Amino acid sequence: MEKLNWDIIAGHEAQQAELRAMLRERRLPHALLFVGEKGIGKKLCGRVLAAAILCGQESPCGHCENCRGVNLGSHPDYFELVPEAKGKAAPIIHIEEMRSMQVMVSRSAVQAGRRVVLIDDAETMNEAAANSLLKTLEEPAGDVTFILIARARSALLDTIVSRCIPLSFGMLPAETVAAVLQKQGIAPDMAGKLASLADGSIGRALKLHADGGLELRDKALAFLLSLPELQLTQLWQEAAAMGEWDRQRVTEWAAYFNMLLRDLLVLYSAGDSQLLYHRDLRGRLAEFLPAFTQRQLFAMAAETREFTRRLQSNVNLRLQLEGFFIRLLDCR
Numbered sequence: 001m002e003k004l005n006w007d008i009i010a011g012h013e014a015q016q017a018e019l020r021a022m023l024r025e026r027r028l029p030h031a032l033l034f035v036g037e038k039g040i041g042k043k044l045c046g047r048v049l050a051a052a053i054l055c056g057q058e059s060p061c062g063h064c065e066n067c068r069g070v071n072l073g074s075h076p077d078y079f080e081l082v083p084e085a086k087g088k089a090a091p092i093i094h095i096e097e098m099r100s101m102q103v104m105v106s107r108s109a110v111q112a113g114r115r116v117v118l119i120d121d122a123e124t125m126n127e128a129a130a131n132s133l134l135k136t137l138e139e140p141a142g143d144v145t146f147i148l149i150a151r152a153r154s155a156l157l158d159t160i161v162s163r164c165i166p167l168s169f170g171m172l173p174a175e176t177v178a179a180v181l182q183k184q185g186i187a188p189d190m191a192g193k194l195a196s197l198a199d200g201s202i203g204r205a206l207k208l209h210a211d212g213g214l215e216l217r218d219k220a221l222a223f224l225l226s227l228p229e230l231q232l233t234q235l236w237q238e239a240a241a242m243g244e245w246d247r248q249r250v251t252e253w254a255a256y257f258n259m260l261l262r263d264l265l266v267l268y269s270a271g272d273s274q275l276l277y278h279r280d281l282r283g284r285l286a287e288f289l290p291a292f293t294q295r296q297l298f299a300m301a302a303e304t305r306e307f308t309r310r311l312q313s314n315v316n317l318r319l320q321l322e323g324f325f326i327r328l329l330d331c332r
């Protein structure tokens, strides 16, 4: 992992400047709340801030005992709370982890003279954990800074939000996402495509990459392009092949298909390329545009939404696909 420093954060210049000013002017609040979509760098920013606080400088020096500890994830005065999955349930922050954090906070600092607690995905705190945190925020013990990270303020108790200074993080420009992907070794062409699909989230782009998202998108595109000429025999074959997929994969395929339809509608309204999900496909989609009227596209998008809804039921996948494909042909 790169050494924690401000220059490893992509984008969010205003937020970085604000945090650095707080450090410089020694007006860092007791509790901060970073709000914004997932995968845009809030946690990384929180870690850099933690390193700076423990290092005692506006920019973490990177080589003192405190910096090294945070970089290695072994600093005795730094505590990170993240959601944990127990069994098959969705990951949440449990009261037990909150309690061990409180024990740490109640003792005096071991090494840095102060402590930092970072709570990631704070919206996943269960009620007991949230109430317990609230008590700690109400009665701060010693020199401790809390950094809470959440998707939205509304996802947390008002009483917790009111004790934090909020800082909103916006989505990243596609160019910034692409640059980060390239730094991680993804080829420029692929990085550009992933970035345009990821809606400003590095995390989403990386997940897409890991899941082979572009392959699914290309399948959805090939199907869309084949629709004007599609024969019934091909339709059965297609449904039989996709009927073997797992339901989650079909759901993702349908999401891509829906995004492609939406892009065609954007092009119809003489749309600005910036609004397209699939900017790299602009030329091909524009060429294909005359194949369907706007009204047909709206009807197909409605069928796709209905199909996606029905995918949640346990009806035989192949039958669902056949039904969906036939309704799409009826839209022609």
Ligand SMILES: [Zn+2]
Pocket (backbone or CB within 6 Å): 055, 060, 061, 062, 063, 064, 065, 066, 067, 068
């Ligand atoms: Zn340092």
